[in-house]
Amino acid sequence: MTTFKFIMAGVALAVLASCTENDIILPGKREDLRAPFGETSEERVKSENVAQKISLAKQVSNANWQQRIGTPSTRTSHPALAQNLTGIQWSTPIGQGDSRRYRITADPVVADGRIFVMDSKSTVSAVSLSGQKLWSVNITPDRESDAGGGGLAYGDGKLIVTSGFGNLRALDPASGAEIWTQDLDAATTGTPSISRGLVYVVGGDNVAWAVNSDSGRVVWQLDGSPGISRVSGGPAPAVGDDLVVFAFASGELQAAFRKGGVRRWDATVAGQRRGIAATTVSDITGDPVISGNTIYAGSYSGRMVALNADSGARLWSANDGALGPVWPAGGSVFAVTDRNELVRLDSSTGERIWGARLPFFTREIRRRSVEVVAHYGPIIAGGRVIVGSNDGVVRSFDPVSGASLGAVEVPGGVTTNPIVAGNTLYVVSRKGVLHALR
Numbered sequence: 001m002t003t004f005k006f007i008m009a010g011v012a013l014a015v016l017a018s019c020t021e022n023d024i025i026l027p028g029k030r031e032d033l034r035a036p037f038g039e040t041s042e043e044r045v046k047s048e049n050v051a052q053k054i055s056l057a058k059q060v061s062n063a064n065w066q067q068r069i070g071t072p073s074t075r076t077s078h079p080a081l082a083q084n085l086t087g088i089q090w091s092t093p094i095g096q097g098d099s100r101r102y103r104i105t106a107d108p109v110v111a112d113g114r115i116f117v118m119d120s121k122s123t124v125s126a127v128s129l130s131g132q133k134l135w136s137v138n139i140t141p142d143r144e145s146d147a148g149g150g151g152l153a154y155g156d157g158k159l160i161v162t163s164g165f166g167n168l169r170a171l172d173p174a175s176g177a178e179i180w181t182q183d184l185d186a187a188t189t190g191t192p193s194i195s196r197g198l199v200y201v202v203g204g205d206n207v208a209w210a211v212n213s214d215s216g217r218v219v220w221q222l223d224g225s226p227g228i229s230r231v232s233g234g235p236a237p238a239v240g241d242d243l244v245v246f247a248f249a250s251g252e253l254q255a256a257f258r259k260g261g262v263r264r265w266d267a268t269v270a271g272q273r274r275g276i277a278a279t280t281v282s283d284i285t286g287d288p289v290i291s292g293n294t295i296y297a298g299s300y301s302g303r304m305v306a307l308n309a310d311s312g313a314r315l316w317s318a319n320d321g322a323l324g325p326v327w328p329a330g331g332s333v334f335a336v337t338d339r340n341e342l343v344r345l346d347s348s349t350g351e352r353i354w355g356a357r358l359p360f361f362t363r364e365i366r367r368r369s370v371e372v373v374a375h376y377g378p379i380i381a382g383g384r385v386i387v388g389s390n391d392g393v394v395r396s397f398d399p400v401s402g403a404s405l406g407a408v409e410v411p412g413g414v415t416t417n418p419i420v421a422g423n424t425l426y427v428v429s430r431k432g433v434l435h436a437l438r
């Protein structure tokens with residue numbers, strides 16, 4: 001018993017001695033553990049919003065929206081749209097919606113009085129401007145199983161379609177009949193572009209193709225750097241007067257002379273945001289966009305760049321990734337970032353003017369956040385910045401200050417970039433329904 005008391009006394013003395021020791025205080029700046037994704041207090045100060053005037057192009061009532069916005073010749077700088085969206089005017093089912101295995105990745109396109117869409121299981125449809133389905137065709141080859149993903153573009157009187165089956169197709173826009181098919185040797189879900197007789201696309205094996213739009217014959221090819229993280233429904237090539245710019249899964253951009261395919265320059269969207277697992281995805285998710293003599297692009301890894309179109313030289317780099325094509329307007333660029341924020345940057349310096357937080361998680365289970373909200377856009381139409389989201393809302397923002405200007409509910413949530421034609425905004429929902437909003 002005496003021995004036990006002696007041991008306990010020794011333990012007590014050790015505890016008391018430890019209490020008298022000075023705490024070791026590590027040197028250095030203290031950061032907020034709750035700062036989102038490693039954002040420091042200094043960065044938050046720098047990101048304070050500034051209301052800055054902007055001169056937008058005059059609104060134009062465009063009849064067509066033929067492809068992604070990276071190509072200037074088919075981009076409407078400021079589509080006309082009502083000042084306030086009142087709601088959904090009509091809705092039309094287009095086929096299968098999003099599921100765990102398959103996603104709708106093709107943005108709608110509008111041309112010659114028809115809206116063209118593709119569902120998650122490779123059914124392409126044409127819908128009238130009043131919402132009646134005109135035709136549908138499933139492009140799944142014989143003896144093939146389902147393969148989701150793909151993109152659409154319209155030009156030279158043809159509807160161009162990519163898919164996970166590794167084929168590039170041209171369809172008759174009036175009937176859906178096949179005009180030609182070209183085998184690309186790899187699953188190709190990236191969005192195509194078409195300009196002046198040539199169709200451009202990046203294959204799933206990081207090969208860039210130029211194909212004759214009349215015959216479907218291969219005109220030339222370019223090899224890109226290999227990458228293992230290519231996203232489904234990847235970026236569309238941007239076509240300028242002389243150059244075409246391709247984006248690859250490695251984060252590489254290549255510019256080539258659009259007719260002959262001679263490579264002009266290479267550039268890379270490099271860098272990662274620390275603290276987010278998704279930043280290991282190096283693929284360029286912000287399609288290359290040509291505006292004047294500048295090319296803008298962004299990645300899922302937390303980087304956005306502006307490049308000189310002649311040389312590929314970097315003009316600036318911003319520590320925000322772009323989840324879709326940026327929208328250039330009035331000396332600014334607007335983008336939805338990898339941190340689920342709508343930002344306005346100075347187009348000449350990349351400096352932030354303002355940022356508007358967008359919803360990040362759809363719900364919580366036992367205090368754990370699950371299912372990140374996906375946002376699509378932005379576009380500028382009707383004098384405001386518009387973003388569609390899969391939480392069931394299309395949101396509008398003031399381009400001057402970033403302030404919210406209202407929202408319209410979309411059943412099922414948005415799963416494509418919004419487009420505008422004929423003073424009407426079109427989106428496809430996760431349920432596989434085309435909605436027209438005015």
